Amino acid sequence: MSLSADIDVRPITEAEFPDWLRAVNTGFLREPTPTEAELEARRIQFEPGRYLGAFDGGRCVATYLSFAQEVTAVGGAPVQADAVSGVTVTATHRRRGLLTRMMSRDLAEAKERGDVVATLIAAEYPIYGRYGFGAATTSTEWTVETLRTGLDPRWSGPSDGARVDIVDAEEVRKFGPELHDRFRRATPGAVSRRDWWWQVNTGALRFHPKWTEPFFAAYRAADGTLEGLVAYEVEDCWGDGKQQPQDTAIVRGLIATTPAAERALWYHLASIDWVTRVKSGPRAPDDLLPHLLPDPRAARITSQADWLWVRILDVVRALEARTYEGSGSLVLEVNDPAGFTGGRYRLEASPQGVSCVPTKDNAELSLEVTELARLWLGDESAARLAALGLVREERAGAAMVADALLRTSRRPWCPDMF
Numbered sequence: 415m416s417l418s419a420d421i422d423v424r425p426i427t428e429a430e431f432p433d434w435l436r437a438v439n440t441g442f443l444r445e446p447t448p449t450e451a452e453l454e455a456r457r458i459q460f461e462p463g464r465y466l467g468a469f470d471g472g473r474c475v476a477t478y479l480s481f482a483q484e485v486t487a488v489g490g491a492p493v494q495a496d497a498v499s500g501v502t503v504t505a506t507h508r509r510r511g512l513l514t515r516m517m518s519r520d521l522a523e524a525k526e527r528g529d530v531v532a533t534l535i536a537a538e539y540p541i542y543g544r545y546g547f548g549a550a551t552t553s554t555e556w557t558v559e560t561l562r563t564g565l566d567p568r569w570s571g572p573s574d575g576a577r578v579d580i581v582d583a584e585e586v587r588k589f590g591p592e593l594h595d596r597f598r599r600a601t602p603g604a605v606s607r608r609d610w611w612w613q614v615n616t617g618a619l620r621f622h623p624k625w626t627e628p629f630f631a632a633y634r635a636a637d638g639t640l641e642g643l644v645a646y647e648v649e650d651c652w653g654d655g656k657q658q659p660q661d662t663a664i665v666r667g668l669i670a671t672t673p674a675a676e677r678a679l680w681y682h683l684a685s686i687d688w689v690t691r692v693k694s695g696p697r698a699p700d701d702l703l704p705h706l707l708p709d710p711r712a713a714r715i716t717s718q719a720d721w722l723w724v725r726i727l728d729v730v731r732a733l734e735a736r737t738y739e740g741s742g743s744l745v746l747e748v749n750d751p752a753g754f755t756g757g758r759y760r761l762e763a764s765p766q767g768v769s770c771v772p773t774k775d776n777a778e779l780s781l782e783v784t785e786l787a788r789l790w791l792g793d794e795s796a797a798r799l800a801a802l803g804l805v806r807e808e809r810a811g812a813a814m815v816a817d818a819l820l821r822t823s824r825r826p827w828c829p830d831m832f
């Protein structure tokens with residue numbers, strides 16, 4: 415067995431990409447050898463310096479990649495993020511510190527570059543807290559029993575001049591990116607999508623053997639403005655004796671820039687003949703969906719879990735990038751064992767503006783950088799973290815002040831997996 419120190423952790427060359435991808439597939443327990451189609455499709459994204467590998471002898475035994483992303487802060491500002499993905503360590507080399515070596519290197523480079531945060535979607539909860547990441551958004555999935563919704567069974571589209579139309583993948587590639595840009599800039603926690611995302615999700619780049627073309631439906635307001643898009647597939651199922659269709663519509667993604675678009679697209683899904691069940695896919699925990707239905711109990715929560723994880727690399731820029739609904743002042747003592755952004759800061763904020771500056775004043779709330787990430791987008795409550803012993807009030811009532819400042823009227827949401 416090689417010691418971890420004998421294993422070289424470094425950026426891969428493009429020539430090493432096939433071996434690296436084989437290691438990714440091995441780590442994610444997929445068929446190891448990539449097809450030519452997968453190799454070509456994934457190679458498009460390759461960025462020298464941002465793809466790390468660990469090599470034992472000639473073999474790639476661990477993988478890690480990062481790419482530039484924007485995550486929307488509370489209030490709509492795009493924040494420069496180091497998005498982390500493709501993290502694997504082959505089972506033969508686990509628990510020897512390889513992830514720690516790759517992560518330490520990448521976060522140091524992100525800090526050096528000036529990224530404000532790092533982001534990822536965690537495969538398992540216990541992996542990333544030790545590196546300063548905190549779960550910053552929650553994802554909820556519903557299953558809707560369409561026959562119970564109480565919707566008018568004769569519904570055939572919006573009645574105010576707006577339209578829902580089936581559109582082709584090619585059209586989606588044209589208008590989707592601009593619609594998504596409007597959507598994500600208005601949605602704290604949402605992240606930017608690369609052109610590659612649209613290619614893969616509309617079938618222009620096909621490498622997954624099980625990928626099938628979904629249906630796309632777009633919503634246009636009466637004045638013609640495109641305000642929503644849903645991609646869904648339908649699982650065909652007929653009841654005993656073929657007397658009753660029982661199809662399930664599975665939503666791959668639904669984005670909308672207005673509540674009217676959201677309503678019309680859910681009504682569309684809940685009104686498709688043969689479809690008796692709609693699986694919503696990942697939504698915000700305070701999504702409008704259940705309450706858009708006359709009988710909200712027709713929508714049942716089928717899963718709820720942490721989704722986007724954030725690692726704050728620059729406390730001042732992260733806290734100054736967002737807006738605040740309340741007014742107040744709070745001294746935070748942030749502990750960052752990795753040394754990127756720890757310190758004592760005075761946050762002064764109101765709907766009119768914010769300042770966050772290093773201070774020598776007494777701390778009022780002490781917390782790890784991990785917990786600050788959980789609070790940053792407004793999804794978590796400082797009072798709850800205090801009750802859990804995860805933040806400490808140095809002044810009585812400081813957690814309540816933090817909540818009045820940091821919490822938001824709508825919860826953040828990241829619809830994407832990356």
Ligand SMILES: CC(=O)SCCNC(=O)CCNC(=O)[C@H](O)C(C)(C)COP(=O)(O)OP(=O)(O)OC[C@H]1O[C@@H](n2cnc3c(N)ncnc32)[C@H](O)[C@@H]1OP(=O)(O)O
Nearest residue numbers: 498499500501502503508509510511512513514534537540
């Ligand atoms: C953003 C993404 O890509 S998410 C996908 C993550 N990848 C996977 O889940 C694929 C399967 N798992 C793996 O490949 C590996 O187990 C990894 C990448 C999760 C961990 O890699 P390792 O090299 O084993 O981690 P490393 O040895 O650096 O561990 C550092 C510490 O984290 C702990 N740790 C690592 N993984 C886990 C885990 N899954 N659960 C609990 N603790 C963990 C280790 O025990 C160690 O703790 P210690 O410092 O107290 O001893």
